[in-house]
Amino acid sequence: MSLRLPPIPAWSAALIAALIGFGGTVALVVQAMRVLGASVEQTGSALTALCLGIALTGGFFSLKLRMPVVLAWSTPGAALLAATAPGIAWPAAIGAFLAAAVMMVVLGAVPALGRLAARIPTTVASGMLAGVLLPFCLGLFKAGATDPLLVVLLVAVFLLARQRVPLYALLLVLVAGIAITLVRGDVAPLPPGATFGALTPVMPAFDIRTILSIGVPFFLVSLVSQNLPGLVVLQAAGYTPNARTLIVGTGLTSVVTAPFGAHAVCLAAITATICTTDDAHPDKRRRWVVGILYAGFYLVLALFSPALVRLFLALPEAVIVTLTGIALIPALIGTMETMLSVKEDRDAAIVTFLATGSGLALFGLGAAFWGLLAGFLALGGKVLLRRV
Template identity: 75%
Template sequence: MFRLPPINAWSSALIAALIGFGGTIALVVQAMRTLGASVEQTGSAVTALCLGIAVAGAMISLRLRMPVVLAWSTPGAALLAATAPGLSWPVAVGCFLAAALLMVGLGAIPALGRIAERIPASVASAMLAGVLLPFCLGLFRVGTGDPALVALLVGVFVIARQRAPLYALLLVLVAGFILTLARGDVAHLPSGPIFGALLPIWPQFDAQTILSVGVPLFLVTLVSQNLPGIVVLRTAGYVPPAGKLIAGTGMMSVLMAPFGAHAVNLAAITAAICTNDDAHPDRDRRWVVGVIYAGFYLLLALFSPALVRLFLALPPEVIAALTGVALIPALTGAIDAMLSAADERDAAILTFLATGSGLAAFGLGSAFWGLLVGFVALAAKRWLRNARREA
């Protein structure tokens, strides 16, 4: 017989959806605008992301009978927002599609999966930390002109991280909105549709841009989203088929990329909310939480253009400050991971500095050069070590 899920299943799914969407939507909007998307194309991108999360999450949860919670790639959005302005939207969509195809190949071909497992987590995490650092520093640069805003957001963040860590980013977002509304700083909302619409763009593939943006997007999504998401499911007592999950989310990214979705992937932090005993007492029926979560994202997809225009009406300083606060936990995790292996710290630090510097040469961005510096440093260290042993 059909049984209604308990109330805590609904509340856990709702909280996870609100935190996942509200905590980082400002960053996604900023990233798409940096890449040259119009207001309508940004709305299409967010609609496609929410729709991909909803459809793939519900299908996989039903198929595997486990609460598979999906999200967009927050580190990937940070990487895209750090891209030098001037990239055309079709070329950006080509990068999204290339990164998604790499993810499908990784999940579908075991040999590629074994290669991916050999990517040093310290170097990949260092690249992510270097990408995130300028955004977090930007939070305090805003304080030069608006110290009250920065003081409020940082104060709410510090207190909430101690008292209600799961809701910290959501509370920061609410505080930022309240202060902006109280000051009357919200601009007139741009005109546009209320309900979600998908606007297809024919992708253009540029080899330099794919190397500079697409490959790093694939790597940060793999290391910072998909792999931790699999660990969360295993911690909750499930046995997730890693290859199928990575290939499945990658395929949904392929389908949604032409509409502007940069990456649909496994969630980590919000997944923990939906996979523990508090979400549903029966682990065998906890998959319904993943389906409910997907339903909430379907609603977000329905109204995503209106939500995008709401964020576009905020002053750029507020968007920059909210983005900086939202990325502090991700930066903390990345720095911790990049320093975890003592014998790889030199390479990790070099990667972090090269990426954070904003280095750009030969049409390739700092994320590519950061990875290259890190890999070369590791290879040189291992070659010298082996030469010393042979001597």
Template identity: 55%
Template structure:
């Protein structure tokens, strides 16, 4: 019987799954904690994301005959974890639903996609950088609490960034878990059982959360995840149907939002692994890597409780340090975009500063006010 795909395809899918899940799972856990989610709701959040990523990606890869690799919204998770507006979990879930519906409309109505694509890159990057900066600062703020371990984690991160960049964060996780286990600070993560149970929440819709959470979540996911994901597919020689992919990512997000999923979207880094020629020598058959990746995510979804508990039980300062290291590369990319585009640079920097400040007015968080500041500055500066 002929094999579904060569061994290289399986290994590429496994590597992409480990990097995709392990790279920023600590951030998603922090996002849930920041929004007041219970342990069972955080488990449901991760499981819903994994199901959306796995099922939607596998079906799209099979139907479109191209490796459609999905991921959760990393900048979206950072946005949620950084919010200071005091939203509760039900209100946050309502914002997830609204952000998903906005993505669905973007896929259905081509003009919306074109308008969203015209958002100045510097403004979008400034908001993203402002969201990410506080997490990276916490890495060094936590250093006095456990100097030797955190310094070791930074050293491991830098060594792998030089030798094998995509493995840097997974290597940090392995070292952190190993040291904590030796110290007796990690127990067998079985308090919540072995198998996943989804925990639905009735969404609560609030205008402040719609403006301060849903709109920034939609914009940062579109600009920092979906658009780069389309570029990866194009660079690999495919002609991705942009509207269809954005629509189904938004639909998956909307359907899984009541279970805690904040955003399912196209991947970039993991997509690059699955679309590379090393994953399958025949580009026409490379869609099978996307199917394998999706199936692996469904397997992960089934065993979320012990995986999530590892991070929920981790000392807060170590969790913050791992999150900070995981966001160094995205912060670097966002700041590069802010400073690369000379036109509108001051507006982008104002967006960055306003967002990073943590400003909250009228119950609306800093990401929204960062966008308002940036667009206002851009309007004034262009008139001059």
């Protein structure tokens, strides 16, 4: 039997999806790990574990299910982590990652919980996410006070690319940002650390306040903004994925990789669309090979993850803030559209958005928790008033 190599479009689709998924938001992941107190070595371990989880689990499911199962790290989750008030110890953050992963596994394994999750108002969850994302997008323009030329140039690249080649916009912004920094000679010496992939385990510490403040909102954000849209992408491409299998599988992967610093491995949404269309492979029955190729590229990224982390840690703070803010603009647009999509829920969604965006922190619990609580109370009050 002759060996059939995948067509060129399959290779290009997988490569582009991997580069966009990794390059578009890696600065945000590095920033989140820094906020949580991870060292250079621990940040490199986190990125290595994320890439390995994405590659091995995605490749396994693509081969077993014969469909292009494309995974990614949780970008909205990384934004939530980066917005966390400093002071949380890295072991406690690991404990919150594990708790969120276990919640995802239990949700996928218990049908009744899955049906309950389907009833979570996406308007309120999106309001919380929009409140998390807003400070980063505002920080983009605040960076203009220290480096106006950088902000103007990168925003211009973003806007032009969104008009002409929207899929590559974030990747082009990343390339432009690094190029401008190199031309100006603003790159600091690379911090010491490993060049090739390495895994550094950390014993988790389970702190109830950290789990409530980070773990629970993180779980909801990853579910509503990554896993559920990822299932919709596969369905839109003509596949019939088993939601329980994929949610439990990605949750178990997150459980295994969390002790090495990985915050979450989820189904991809935006990058998955690149790998699931006719442009990626003309034969739907053979399109699963795109998922295998995508997994292979992530194995390569896992190999060099620590070196990439060191590169981003050497960039000026203004560059990281600007890249992060621009990378989250598309996500902010999408979440605000969903937040306001149901007219009856707009008041509750706006309350959630404002409470989260305010940065409110009480009793050791962060703004994401209080935003969700405010939104659910607003919805509950509306229901009670209808019954009176």
